[in-house]
Amino acid sequence: MRKLTQHTGRERAPRPERTGWRAVLHAVNLGVSVGLVFLIGGLALILIVVPKTTGSTPLTVLTQSMEPKLPPGTLLIVRPTPVDDIHVGDVVTYQIVSGQPAVISHRVVSITSSSTGSKTFVLKGDNNAAPDSNPVAPAQIRGTLWYSIPKLGYVNQLVNGSRTWLIPALAGALLAYGAVMVVLGIVTAVRRRRLRAAGLRPARGRRARRR
Numbered sequence: 001m002r003k004l005t006q007h008t009g010r011e012r013a014p015r016p017e018r019t020g021w022r023a024v025l026h027a028v029n030l031g032v033s034v035g036l037v038f039l040i041g042g043l044a045l046i047l048i049v050v051p052k053t054t055g056s057t058p059l060t061v062l063t064q065s066m067e068p069k070l071p072p073g074t075l076l077i078v079r080p081t082p083v084d085d086i087h088v089g090d091v092v093t094y095q096i097v098s099g100q101p102a103v104i105s106h107r108v109v110s111i112t113s114s115s116t117g118s119k120t121f122v123l124k125g126d127n128n129a130a131p132d133s134n135p136v137a138p139a140q141i142r143g144t145l146w147y148s149i150p151k152l153g154y155v156n157q158l159v160n161g162s163r164t165w166l167i168p169a170l171a172g173a174l175l176a177y178g179a180v181m182v183v184l185g186i187v188t189a190v191r192r193r194r195l196r197a198a199g200l201r202p203a204r205g206r207r208a209r210r211r
Contacts, residue, residue: 060076106123107124
């Protein structure tokens, strides 16, 4: 007569090496997932949340005119600034042609005030030999540099480029994945503790043998 018996934790202890590798792989997977959550969250905060809540504009340096401090690929966060608060030495973003979207970010080298009280600004790229050809009127100014982060300008090009839906959708998917992995990790750890407290080991599939 054939009898089926099920293997339990009391009959055979798990192999230490397999258990160790599984634990390492699980920890790595969990760490990567949590890291992705923090990375995407940080990028979303810098590139989307902060600019939107402060009225600032994220821009990307595309030329070498502001090297070495602001090389190509640098992320610039430009915030609106009253004209009277702009001083020599500030990095200002201005429209090349008033009302047009194309902009330049250069440093103020001089300010001229007319008898009527209006101001014009002379700007120059740190890496340029001469100032910009035309003085800048207040109406052209978009704001002054708030802070900059090297290399993140390329990410900004993707996030705030023509496919504005793509990165937020990807970020949402990664955040959801990371959250699921964290929850599953916690549930698995709690389940294992309960099984060990009961004197059992986690099941890896039931097997039968013949007698």
